[in-house]
Amino acid sequence: MITPVLLCGGSGTRLWPLSRKSYPKQFAQLVGDKTLFQASAERLRGPEFAAPLVLTASDFRFIVTEQLAAIGIDPGAIVIEPEGRNTAPAVLAAALWLEKSDPDGMMLVAPSDHVVPDADAFRAAVAEGEKAARDGDLVTFGIKPGRPETGYGYLELDGDPGDFTPRAIPLKRFVEKPDIATADKMLASGNFLWNSGVFLFSVRAILDAFRQHCSDLIAPVQAAIDKGQPDLGFLRLDPAAWAGAEDISIDYAVMERAGNLTVIPYASGWSDLGGWDAVWRESGPDDDGVVAHGSATAIDCRDSLLRSEDSRMEIVGIGLQNVVAVAMPDAVLVADASRTQDVKTAVAALKAKGAKQAEAFPLDHRPWGWFESLVIGDRFQVKRIHVHPGAALSLQSHHHRSEHWIVVEGTARITVDDEVKLITENQSVYIPLGAVHRMENPGKVPMVLIEVQTGSYLGEDDIIRYEDVYSRT
Numbered sequence: 001m002i003t004p005v006l007l008c009g010g011s012g013t014r015l016w017p018l019s020r021k022s023y024p025k026q027f028a029q030l031v032g033d034k035t036l037f038q039a040s041a042e043r044l045r046g047p048e049f050a051a052p053l054v055l056t057a058s059d060f061r062f063i064v065t066e067q068l069a070a071i072g073i074d075p076g077a078i079v080i081e082p083e084g085r086n087t088a089p090a091v092l093a094a095a096l097w098l099e100k101s102d103p104d105g106m107m108l109v110a111p112s113d114h115v116v117p118d119a120d121a122f123r124a125a126v127a128e129g130e131k132a133a134r135d136g137d138l139v140t141f142g143i144k145p146g147r148p149e150t151g152y153g154y155l156e157l158d159g160d161p162g163d164f165t166p167r168a169i170p171l172k173r174f175v176e177k178p179d180i181a182t183a184d185k186m187l188a189s190g191n192f193l194w195n196s197g198v199f200l201f202s203v204r205a206i207l208d209a210f211r212q213h214c215s216d217l218i219a220p221v222q223a224a225i226d227k228g229q230p231d232l233g234f235l236r237l238d239p240a241a242w243a244g245a246e247d248i249s250i251d252y253a254v255m256e257r258a259g260n261l262t263v264i265p266y267a268s269g270w271s272d273l274g275g276w277d278a279v280w281r282e283s284g285p286d287d288d289g290v291v292a293h294g295s296a297t298a299i300d301c302r303d304s305l306l307r308s309e310d311s312r313m314e315i316v317g318i319g320l321q322n323v324v325a326v327a328m329p330d331a332v333l334v335a336d337a338s339r340t341q342d343v344k345t346a347v348a349a350l351k352a353k354g355a356k357q358a359e360a361f362p363l364d365h366r367p368w369g370w371f372e373s374l375v376i377g378d379r380f381q382v383k384r385i386h387v388h389p390g391a392a393l394s395l396q397s398h399h400h401r402s403e404h405w406i407v408v409e410g411t412a413r414i415t416v417d418d419e420v421k422l423i424t425e426n427q428s429v430y431i432p433l434g435a436v437h438r439m440e441n442p443g444k445v446p447m448v449l450i451e452v453q454t455g456s457y458l459g460e461d462d463i464i465r466y467e468d469v470y471s472r473t
């Protein structure tokens with residue numbers, strides 16, 4: 001069986017304001033009714049695949065388990081990276097972890113933020129690459145280019161792709177992201193493919209390649225695994241050892257240096273959703289080239305994307321052409337469609353001026369659910385808190401604030417010092433400053449309450465935890 005290795009620790013900025021550091025695009029429903037991460041996991045399930053191995057950041061670990069549970073997938077292991085060190089250390093960590101149980105096993109490395117509309121065709125391409133991988137080759141998957149794209153790296157084939165039927169073809173070289181003139185020439189030549197960043201190889205073959213081409217990476221990554229700490233079913237890699245690993249991509253570390261490379265052409269649809277222009281293409285524009293998503297209305301518009309991510313936020317476009325407009329509860333992007341790659345520049349500008357919208361998502365996701373701030377004043381804050389069925393917040397107290405909780409959906413079990421009681425819709429409870437308290441959802445449906453905080457300091461760090469089922473004490 002092939003073990004899918006899902007990489008989902010990234011925090012891309014090119015799809016701001018929907019994708020942010022605290023909640024990046026792989027966990028969003030950008031295309032279809034599932035998140036990109038869920039779609040990636042589903043694409044790699046079946047009798048030929050083992051349970052997935054997931055590499056992610058600490059902040060996303062509970063989002064990963066929640067989203068996999070929602071589609072009925074139980075991961076084989078979830079490895080937490082203390083910090084992003086690019087793809088080479090992540091792939092090496094996955095290989096060293098899998099070596100413990102099956103040194104001759106197969107691993108398929110895939111980013112978790114791609115769109116692949118035809119999952120069956122993709123699995124068929126994987127099957128075509130499996131023989132070459134079992135023979136010791138490092139197999140990558142190249143996408144038939146549909147335009148002279150400057151945002152992707154390319155693969156030059158040592159042979160003719162013909163009709164791009166998936167089959168093993170020797171790979172001549174990797175090519176960096178080109179300028180538009182070079183991209184035009186490569187598209188015209190017919191023997192260049194987009195580099196998908198998806199790889200298939202045996203555990204033994206990739207470890208041999210690291211030993212031969214990037215041996216300095218092995219010691220720190222192995223130490224990070226050996227010194228890693230189990231945490232509620234996760235493996236936390238050792239931070240000190242991991243920090244000693246070079247920040248380098250798998251392409252630079254191994255693939256561009258290896259001689260045993262094979263590429264499988266793939267022409268059945270693919271996108272890495274690297275910008276809002278890609279989202280527009282993958283969303284199926286109408287006859288006028290318009291995509292209106294969510295609470296969006298387009299009047300006499302052409303070749304534009306209008307997208308609202310909040311039912312309370314109506315966005316209306318009139319007479320627009322080649323415009324991207326994306327509305328969130330706390331931020332709105334309006335851009336010329338040809339300038340969508342400059343969104344990352346806007347994020348950098350927001351960070352420079354200290355705007356929290358640069359990185360913080362409106363919903364603050366926690367292992368028990370999420371909350372959003374509705375109103376913030378000098379000495380008060382109003383939040384909406386959503387608690388999953390069976391979940392519980394930590395037993396905690398605050399130095400600087402008191403709280404008033406009003407249940408608006410479901411039932412809450414409330415602890416305040418020595419008193420424990422159930423409160424239901426339209427009932428409330430007061431939490432005095434300094435009281436030890438906790439809220440739980442004992443029911444089978446989500447519980448929602450409105451929290452009113454008052455006090456001299458309302459920061460999230462004003463929490464003393466005494467007990468926590470998620471080991472955050």
